[in-house]
Amino acid sequence: MTSPTFAPNYLAGYPAEVQAQVQALLAQGLLGERLQRRYGELHGVRTDGALYDYTMALKTRHLRNAAPLSKVVFDNRLHVIQNALGTHTTVARVQGNKLKAKREIRIAGIFRAVPEPFLKMIVVHELAHLKERAHDKAFYALCAHMEPDYHQLEFDLRLCLMQAEATGQPLWPAAATGLTSLP
Secondary structure, eight states: OOOOOOOGGGGTTSOHHHHHHHHHHHHHTOHHHHHHHHHOSBOSOOSHHHHHHHHHHHHHHHOTTSOOEEEEEEETTOOGGGTOSEEEEEEEEEETTEEEEEEEEEEEGGGGGSBHHHHHHHHHHHHHTTTOOSSSHHHHHHHHHHOTTHHHHHHHHHHHHHHHHHHOOOSSOHHHHOOSSOO
């Protein structure tokens, strides 16, 4: 058996020492095991309706005055490899002489079967775009306000993505989750 290939693009902005530690864990086959021990169980949000309710609960708690959302769905067309964990879009429609904007959040379909902290981190990220468009200091401060462990969760999700790409295994292995297919 050959050792997994290291995919540094997920950790491009991190120090060389961190990248070396991750590469060593990946080569030893310990990275996935450690992540599974840390995060364990999957979330129960499987449908688009449940995702909408989950997202709206977070929005109501943290962003009451933000623009309303018209749609929140899992989207199987989003590919994580192209750096799209989720998207926040504004769809403009003309109704009579008015221009109406509807805001939508789409979460990559592979996140139906991950631990809840990862789903929360992605939803928080997309919700933060309702207030802050750019990925700047204010944006990440808002993310950390909504989810205090945001930065650790983002790093750990990068590790999961790297593990999945390097080994060719699912993001969260079916053997550990009891899932054999997604609904």
